[in-house]
Amino acid sequence: MKPDRPRTSAPAGAAERRAATPVISYPVDTLPVPDLAADDAARRTAQPVAALQVPPRAARCFHVPAGCFLRISCIDGPQVGDLNLWAADNLDERFYAGKTRALHGTHLSRGDRLWSCFPYLRPMATILHDTLDWYGFDADGASVHDVIGTRCDPYTNHLLSGADYDRCCHSNLTRALADHRGLDTGEAERHVHDVLNVFMCTGFTRDTGQYFMKASPVRPGDVLEFVAEIDLLGALSACPGGDCGTAHSSDAAACYPLGVEVLRPAEPAATRRPPPVNGYAGGHGRGRGD
Numbered sequence: 001m002k003p004d005r006p007r008t009s010a011p012a013g014a015a016e017r018r019a020a021t022p023v024i025s026y027p028v029d030t031l032p033v034p035d036l037a038a039d040d041a042a043r044r045t046a047q048p049v050a051a052l053q054v055p056p057r058a059a060r061c062f063h064v065p066a067g068c069f070l071r072i073s074c075i076d077g078p079q080v081g082d083l084n085l086w087a088a089d090n091l092d093e094r095f096y097a098g099k100t101r102a103l104h105g106t107h108l109s110r111g112d113r114l115w116s117c118f119p120y121l122r123p124m125a126t127i128l129h130d131t132l133d134w135y136g137f138d139a140d141g142a143s144v145h146d147v148i149g150t151r152c153d154p155y156t157n158h159l160l161s162g163a164d165y166d167r168c169c170h171s172n173l174t175r176a177l178a179d180h181r182g183l184d185t186g187e188a189e190r191h192v193h194d195v196l197n198v199f200m201c202t203g204f205t206r207d208t209g210q211y212f213m214k215a216s217p218v219r220p221g222d223v224l225e226f227v228a229e230i231d232l233l234g235a236l237s238a239c240p241g242g243d244c245g246t247a248h249s250s251d252a253a254a255c256y257p258l259g260v261e262v263l264r265p266a267e268p269a270a271t272r273r274p275p276p277v278n279g280y281a282g283g284h285g286r287g288r289g290d
């Protein structure tokens with residue numbers, strides 16, 4: 001955090017330096033535009049092919065074939081979910097929350113894409129439907145579906161409290177992937193990564209820039225839907241923080257299950273093509289293989 005009283009006095013011309021015009025770091029106008037209308041039409045023909053419930057303080061894995069839809073729903077009460085995504089045939093290609101944030105902003109909604117890590121950096125999924133898009137940014141600067149909060153984990157909890165808690169989203173995702181892939185938890189853990197915080201309401205305090213959460217506005221019936229750009233393995237954790245209005249990393253909060261459905265369209269959108277992996281030649285300033 002920045003000090004209340006800086007140890008260095010402002011130089012002459014400080015006001016001019018502060019007045020520099022912000023420039024969007026990654027303008028997205030050159031990105032391929034998803035054909036949302038075509039996916040909307042395909043979605044209207046889609047039928048469920050798989051459905052499961054994620055129990056509170058646990059996680060579950062699921063497959064979403066390319067061109068199919070993933071629907072995450074709030075069922076019994078306000079509940080936040082932590083989402084991991086991998087390429088179904090390659091766990092090394094996983095969701096990159098940081099670059100997704102740099103491209104689309106701190107909180108996602110319809111039309112935003114979930115990008116994979118280097119060297120792949122391609123869209124893994126595109127958000128198609130968000131029943132919380134009415135929320136926008138509130139007076140605290142908070143919004144929903146963030147890519148800023150990483151995930152609750154037992155290490156930070158131990159660091160801050162000295163206690164061991166095994167039902168953080170990081171551990172839930174680790175157990176779910178271990179069970180799904182027949183891995184031990186040590187092997188599975190290295191594939192768990194920063195998440196999309198589904199339904200979570202978060203922001204940064206305006207005075208100190210600290211990450212904060214507040215009770216999620218999500219209610220039973222709310223959904224977040226994606227179309228899969230590639231064959232996906234997903235994992236969703238029902239966060240021990242429940243609506244994350246008070247605490248996480250404990251059994252204190254009321255927690256509810258989350259619904260997961262995979263829907264297959266009668267016909268995928270005609271314009272749909274699997275996105276190629278990133279086109280960078282990979283030299284890093286040296287010849288390939290140097």
Ligand SMILES: [Zn+2]
Binds near residue numbers: 152
């Ligand atoms: Zn969590």
